[in-house]
Amino acid sequence: MSAGENVALLQKFREHWVRPALFFGNNPISLAGGAITTASGVTMVGYWLVELFGRPNDNPYLGIIFFLLLPALFIGGLALIPIGVFIRRKKLQLAGQIPVEFPKIDLNDRMFRHGLDIVLVATIVNLLVVAMASYRGAAYMDSPEFCGQSCHVMHPEFAAYKISAHSHVDCVACHIGTGAASYFAAKVNGTKQLLEVTFDRYPTPIESPVKNLRPARYICEGCHTPARFVGEKLLVKSNFADDEKNTQTQTVVVLHLGGQDSLSHLTGIHGVHLGHIEYVATDPTRTTIPWVQKQNADGTVTEFKSSTLKGDGAPAGERRVLDCIDCHNRAAHTFMTAEDALNRAMADGAVSPELPWIHKEGLELLKTAYASQDEARAKIPEQLTAFYRGSNPEVLAAKASVVKAAGDELVTIYSQNVFPAMKVTWGTHPNHIGHMSYPGCFRCHDGDHNAKDGKSITQDCAACHNLLAVDEPKPKVLSDLGIQ
Ligand code: HEC
Ligand code: HEC
């Protein structure tokens, strides 16, 4: 293209586009659009600068404004500009008032030249702002604050997540797959949930298990090597009795976690289930499992059936390959039982075992039904103080601050596990990892899942663990190990 042609092209562009655009753009809608865009753009950029140099944003509602609402206004304003142009053009056309010649653009006119520069610069800045805003908006929507905090429906899961080993793993790392397709699916699903929340149509509690969670090999195994050999794991649990002295006992268990050892043998709890095991659950919570099938090393399969199951083959129901989540179903959201939570707090000393009757009384207060977390926050400390005032006024006089600390800790336990607004209470979300509070391992290992040859999925205590002490006051094994 010659220089002459270039100039002609520029001239043409000016004649046919720039001049009409400037002429039609001079209307209230386009001008308002420009103003909205400028105002929201300046606010956003200002906020990003503050965020860059100042405090991080920890208020989820601020996030909604700055990462979602303002970008929407910004783009809305931009859209108003051509809409205004279009309407003005239509109007003038109908009235037959479109000029044959649009007002001249004279590049020798300094005012006009600067005007054009401003439009050019504004366009580039706008593009940058839109790019940045979409990036920030998308990143924000992936943050735990957006998923868990700004949406009150998720409060139970968020509260449990915050105190889990995974509190620094983003929700999306587990809940959303990689790639554009799953990102899109997640956003569609999220929009559906947003509508459900807006119109108050969401289920309480949120349904569990999560049906569309990806298989664990894509989630958990991104961070955890499945065959890592863990060997034996020591578990020490404290129990406090419901007597005046809150008598403490301890249980010491060595779990045979195993894994894949250096000779590639799959052993122990992890190793055995890493082989291929499938099961059918006949209830929505995956608690009733009448049929299990194991693939043996030689390629044959062994079917284990519960005695309640009649007929041949697998029953109707949800069929799954057993993976991490079938045991670690509460990996990021462990809701404890009231007993476990209080025992743990008392072992820590957060609820002092020195207070007479605190185990019995604390458990009762935790298990009382309150209308809301706010009510629990007010009533639990009040009732605890009232209890000591009535039965042990000397304790209240001597240890008022210990009683207060115990009351506060009970409130914390309650607010991490019970959410009346979402109908989440003690036991709503069973944990499959053991067998004491919920069926867990015993969904299959109940001694009633038999193969054709009469062998059953073991319920032998020693296959899973050595019980070194069960509810002993001062287990000798702990002092031998130098624990305590
Ligand atoms: C380490 C992985 C992981 C992380 C991180 C994680 N989740 Fe989950 N989430 C799970 C698993 C596993 C389940 C239960 C799946 C099942 O039982 O089918 C679950 C279940 C849920 C449920 C369904 C209701 C329930 O309690 O079972 C919700 C809602 C939820 N998660 C929200 C969140 C939010 C919000 C975040 C971030 C604040 C988050 N999750 C972070 C793994 C994770
Ligand atoms: C993004 C990485 C990441 C992903 C994904 C992840 N984890 Fe973890 N997980 C961790 C880290 C890091 C720790 C150690 C945290 C600590 O010890 O404080 C951990 C700890 C654990 C623990 C032991 C701590 C405990 O809770 O007692 C278990 C069990 C566990 N993860 C299971 C899972 C399961 C099951 C999944 C899949 C649903 C999963 N993890 C997904 C990073 C991850």
Ligand code: HEC
């Ligand atoms: C058959 C049930 C079962 C399956 C399946 C299972 N686990 Fe575990 N896992 C356990 C038990 C039981 C423990 C010990 C529980 C405890 O610490 O209280 C454990 C402990 C762990 C720990 C903590 C280990 C440590 O060093 O403290 C991690 C991490 C873990 N599992 C990850 C996984 C991952 C990842 C998968 C999937 C590849 C998986 N588990 C599959 C039962 C299972």
Ligand code: HEC
């Ligand atoms: C969905 C059913 C299912 C669940 C749930 C399950 N298992 Fe298993 N488990 C099996 C099957 C099947 C076998 C293989 C049985 C066989 O070969 O005789 C097995 C074998 C084992 C073995 C090896 C037993 C032996 O004789 O050497 C251990 C240990 C074990 N499981 C521990 C656990 C623990 C701990 C849990 C809970 C955290 C658990 N299992 C949950 C199905 C299950």
Ligand code: HEC
């Ligand atoms: C299929 C494996 C399996 C079998 C069989 C099994 N257990 Fe367990 N048991 C577990 C696991 C896993 C835990 C650890 C749970 C946890 O991490 O909190 C456990 C924990 C325990 C605890 C301590 C739990 C607590 O909260 O205080 C006791 C006590 C116990 N088992 C007793 C038994 C007895 C008795 C038998 C034999 C009748 C038995 N178990 C059979 C897997 C098994």
